[in-house]
Amino acid sequence: MHESFLLEASTKVDEIRLNLFRSNLNKKWNNIKVLEIKDLETFIYAVENSTLTVTSEQLGIDQSTVTKRINNIEQKLKGKLFNRKSRPLQLTQLGEKVYFKGRYILEQMQQLEHFSLQEEVSFQEKIKIGIPVTLVDDLCEYVYKKYKNDHYLTELEIQSGWGRSLIQQVAEGELALAIVMIPSNIHLANDLLFMNIGTLPLVIVSVKSGVKEHSSLERCSKKGWVIHPEGCCFRESLNKKLNEQKLLLYANKEIFGVEAQLNSILNGDGLGVFPKPFFDQHVISSPDLEIVAVNDFNISLNVGIIYADQSYLEEVNYFARILKARYFSKQE
Missing domain, CATH: 3.40.190.10 (Periplasmic binding protein-like II)
Known part of the structure; x- marks a missing residue:
């Protein structure tokens, strides 16, 4: 009987602990402030256009709505995204971090929107590469069409960003490789490999x-x-x-x-x-x-390909040929 009493008491203690855990979890969940996608999209537009006026015109909303959406993010993150005293708008340190993360999130959202339209091939491979913002307009579509024509069974995902961001993503294994333009007075980490094209x-x-x-x-x-x-x-x-x-x-x-x-x-x-x-x-x-x-x-x-994993050498050589044909063929 004594053992039965102890077992019952132990069970009640476990129930109390479980209820406390659930209660604390609910409180933490309720305190999480989720960013609205429309607010994030508006912020990205504002950064890339440098003015709230152009942003409001492109999104088809008034300027006060643009300001409100940016303020929503600032309130949830408890920090300023822009230096309001500068013209055009200048990002704060927090603003830069939110921009790069936000841009990546929006790109992933866009890919999800077209996910159902993609050809369902169970054995389809995938490679993720990076192209710097400065080369996106000239290179992105060119690379994508060329690659899909030569590798129709492999999915190509292109991530754009500033050079330092792409270098970090390659180092962390998030990207297989990145096309970069590295100034001659900047040196890469020893664990990164670089194929110089020109x-x-x-x-x-x-x-x-x-x-x-x-x-x-x-x-x-x-x-x-x-x-x-x-x-x-x-x-x-x-x-x-x-x-x-x-x-x-x-x-x-x-x-x-x-x-x-x-x-x-x-x-x-x-x-x-x-x-x-x-x-x-x-x-x-x-x-x-x-x-x-x-x-x-x-x-x-130094224009070339940065990578960290030797297993991607075949892909590195392929994109190196594309780069060479695009920018250096006239020099030969």
């Missing part, structure tokens, strides 16, 4: 009227820069070069996209750094821009 000059660009004023990096530094946000390897390279001369990087404007940056430079907002072929493509329509001959700036870009 080199491109990285040049400083100014309006023609100001070219003669900027013969040195110090003079360029005083003018300030129109540049991509943190995470871009071009920015990292420029900042490193400036630091070597004890100079600061003054980001007058942080703008996404080559064309938008060149337009800002035309308006006199600062200088920019670009791969020379990118500038050459736009100079025909923008004759008032010119490359600055800076004596102490001689950085080149």
Whole structure:
């Protein structure tokens, strides 16, 4: 009888513990603040367009709704995403983290939307690669069509992002490989492999009227820069070069996209750094821009494939051939 009493008491204690666990779990679940996809999408649009006005026009909502949706995220994360005092909008450190994570989430959502339309092949393989934001417009569709034509039984997933983000994803095994443009003054970790396809000059660009004023990096530094946000390897390279001369990087404007940056430079907002072929493509329509001959700036870009796993060497060689044909065939 004594044993029966102890067993019953033990059972009741277990029930009390289970109920307490359920209660605490419910409280924690209720405290979780889930971000709305529409809020996240609005924030991504605002970052990539640099203005709330353009964002509201593209999404077909008024500007107050754009502001409200961004505020919703800030309240749930308890932090500011933008520096409200800057024009155009500049991301805070939290904002940069939310942008990169949010962009990845939206890309995954888009893939889910088309999941039911994909051909159901049980033995279909899949490879994930990265392409930097600066190359997406020129390379993404080209690579996808080429790969699907040659590997119809393999699914290709392309992840875009800034150079540093892609390098990290390759290192962590999230991507099989990434196409990158690594400035010559930036070094990769020892555990990463790099297949170099060719080199491109990285040049400083100014309006023609100001070219003669900027013969040195110090003079360029005083003018300030129109540049991509943190995470871009071009920015990292420029900042490193400036630091070597004890100079600061003054980001007058942080703008996404080559064309938008060149337009800002035309308006006199600062200088920019670009791969020379990118500038050459736009100079025909923008004759008032010119490359600055800076004596102490001689950085080149190593264009190639970064990977961490030797088992992907066949894929690395394949994408290397695509890159070579796209950007370096005329040099041979």
